[in-house]
Structure formats: C-alpha cells, structure tokens
Amino acid sequence: MEAHLASFDQIWETIRDVHYDPELNGAPWDELRETLRPRVAAARTDGEARSAMEELLASLGQSHFGVIPGEVYDELDRPSGPDGSPAESGSAGGESGAPVASSRNPGGIGQPGFDVVVVGDQAIVRRVVTGSPAERAGVAMGWVLSAVDGHDVSKGIAALREHLDGGEAELVLRRMALANLAGDPGETARVTFLAEGDASREVTIELIPPKHISEPFGNMPRTAVDWEITRIGDIGLFRLGIFLHFSVRLELEAFLDENPDLRGLVIDLRGNPGGIGFMANGICGHLVDESNLRLGTMLMRDQSMHFNISPQATVFGGPVALLIDGGSASTSEIMAAGLQDLGRARLFGSNTAGAALPSVFVRLPNGDGFQFAVANYVSTGGSVLEGSGVAPDEVVWPERSRLLEGVDPPLAAALEWIRQQ
Secondary structure, eight states, rough: OOOHHHHHHHHHHHHHHHHHSSTTGGHHHHHHHHHHHHHHHOOSSHHHHHHHHHHHHHHHHHOEEEEOHHHHHHHTTBBBOOSBBBBOOOOGSSTTOOOOOOOOOOOOOBBEEEEEEEETEEEEEEETTSHHHHHHTOOTTEEEEETTEEEEEHHHHHHHTTOOOTHHHHHHHHHHHHHTTTOTOOEEEEEEEEOOGGEEEEEEEEOHHHHOOOOOOOTTOOOOEEEEEEEEEEEEEEESSSSSOTHHHHHHHHHHHOTTTEEEEEEEEOOOOOOOTTTTHHHTTOOOSSSSEEEEEOSSSOOOOEEEEOOOOOOOSSOOOEEETTTTTHHHHHHHHHHTTTTOOOEESOOOOSSSSSSSSETTTHHHHHHHEEOOOEEESSOOTTTTOOSSSSSOOOOOHHTTOOOHHHHHHHHHHHOOO
16 A cells, blocks of 8 residues: 555645645645545555545545546546557457557647547537548548547546546546547548447548647647638638647737728637637737736736736727637636626637646556646636636537537527627
8 A cells, every 4th residue: 555655645745835725725734634644554445545535635625636546547648658658448448348559659749630529428520620631531520539549439538537526527538539649640540430320430540730830938848739710701710729829819910900891700719728828918919909908817826927918009899709618728718708807708608627727637656647726817807717617608519410510509609699799
C-alpha cells in the first residue's frame, strides 16, 4: 500500500499548496489528513484506499476534484502511454476485446478532417471539412465515431464518464475521442462509423496538415489551430477552434473591413478549450465601441488578473450570436460570459465546461488519475464560472437526427435569431 500512501500525500499536498482559496473552502485539511491517512494505510483493497482519497477531496465541496481509477484513466491518456509509446486499448479494444496499438505518432498534429460532439456515450460528427479526405470518403454529419483501428470509442467514453466530476465531462470526452485519431499528416487511420440507420461503415482516412500551427508561447507544444471566417448569405460566421494564434484577430478585422454589409455575426466557440486568455480582449474589441470595459477577473492563490477589452479601430455594431457547449472552456468561457454580461451577444447551445482555467489531470504513484482545479473566475456581472460554467440564453442541443439531415441545430437557431433582428 506504499503507492496508495504516496498518492494520498500527493493529493493532500497539492491541494494545500495550489488551491485558489488559501482557506481551502473551509475544509479542516490537517485534521482530515490525521483521520484519513491511517485508513489508506490499513486498506485491504485498491477500492478502500481510493475511497479515503475521494472522501478527502469531497470535503472541499467543489467540482473538478476527483480520483479516476487507473484502468479508466488509461482511456483519458490515449493514445500515448506513460512512456510516450502508443497505448493499448485493453478490454475496450476491437470486437474481440483484444488490445490494439496504433502505429501513428501519438504526438502528431495531423487532422482527421472532421469534428465531433459527445452526446451520451456517442461521439457524433458535427462538421466535415470541405475537400478533406474524410469528405471524399463519404463521412457525413450525424455519423457516430464507433471505432478507430479496432478500438471501441463508445466503450471508452462510457467508462471514463462514470468517473468524471463537473461540467467539463464533455470537454474531456471529446478530447479522448479525437485522441484516438492522433498522428502525423499523411498517416492513415482505419475508422468505423455508424451511418444513417446505424449501418456500419469502415473507411481509411488520411490525416491532413492543420491550417495553422500555434505560435511560440512559453513552453506550449506545437498545437494545431483551426479557424474559419466566412459568410452565410448576409451573415458572418467566425469559428475558432482554440485561442493560440494571434493572426486570427487580424483576419477577423480584415473580414469586417471587407464586409461592411453584414446583417449579423455568429461566433462559434463550441469545442474550443481555451488557450491564451488575453486574445479574447483583442477580439472583443471588434465587438464593442465603449472604453474601459472588462470581461471579468481571474482569481488565483497569489494574484488576480483582469480581462480588460482592448479597443480596436474596426468595430462591428450588428447583432452577435455566440455558440457554446460543454467543450467550450477557459478563454471561451471568459469571452462568452463577458459578452453576455455586457449585453453584446446572445448565447446559443448548451452549458459550458465550468473550467475557467482548465482543471489539471496528473498520474498518481498508484497509477490512478487525479483531477484538480487551479483557479476561479468571476465574470464582469459577478458570476463564478469555475464549476458552474456559462448558461446559454437559448438552450439548443445537437440532435443526431437533424445532423443527419445536414442541419446544425445551434447554428440554425443563431442564424434565425439574427434574421429576426
């Protein structure tokens, strides 16, 4: 049980040192250590030891703090194992249940040419990139990502969902589903989908280079950055996959300058996990013409960070609709909540992740996973986002039946609202 004791100590010390509230939300931290550590030492099973650790974290009374059993955490860590080698799928493998290992580079930034949204235990295709190998292979909206190289994606989602605490479940599960497809551009994946009528369709998809790669920033690894700025009739569409490339603001500015006749603007932040926080300050400067406005304030153990909107020369004054879902986190939530509080955007979709700074996942000495939040965030209207997220003004769910018809329900609702203004 030495590994369990070391894991308990790591959890206790981590929360003591980095929790954003120095009072630890009123939890009697020293007393809990004296009470619960002996239970870990006396535990006869992994479950008994894990129960004591979970009780320690439950004393905080907050979401985003939990212990994930090692065999389930392996799903979150796919496709790379602890040593960086391709991980095996274990009992969640192909139809035979045999482990399946991918030969692709688990750290690659090749793109599959489609995006998914997790609904229940299914990863459903929400968007297919025009001209991509996925489109040429016939992949369509509404198809369910069933397996990759024989690895059952739905089983992995179901196993991990049972152990996720907090609204960020969709964010984590979408990441896990897409991680099965990781690889370098040019590498291929054998992908099985459930098409219309749940007919099984297996295709081979070549991964494509990302449109952009993140700019150097601190110690961040190279990351694929995808954005789209276009027109749907007389309405602009600005879709951003992650806040990690400064050129996106310049392209948005150029688009607004070149399209002064826009009736409205839809900003799609679904599935956007965040990134560089102050990028939202500059982007929002194209949406408001008042000075000295703030999106909100981030609260950490030793400091506070204000997100002040940066005024820009080009300002769009028409109606703005913003799309969010459980995969929208961090900077996406900061931007959504701030614009909502300022009355500058109407939000469509579903509740965001409630991870104003993404919660951190680490591997414990006993092999289990440990999740903990590291910051709090208060919007300009006083809403606490960590653990609660941002609620849309209009709840619109991504129904598979409508996706199969080629209709994206949240986007359709946003476009209709703008047309009625």
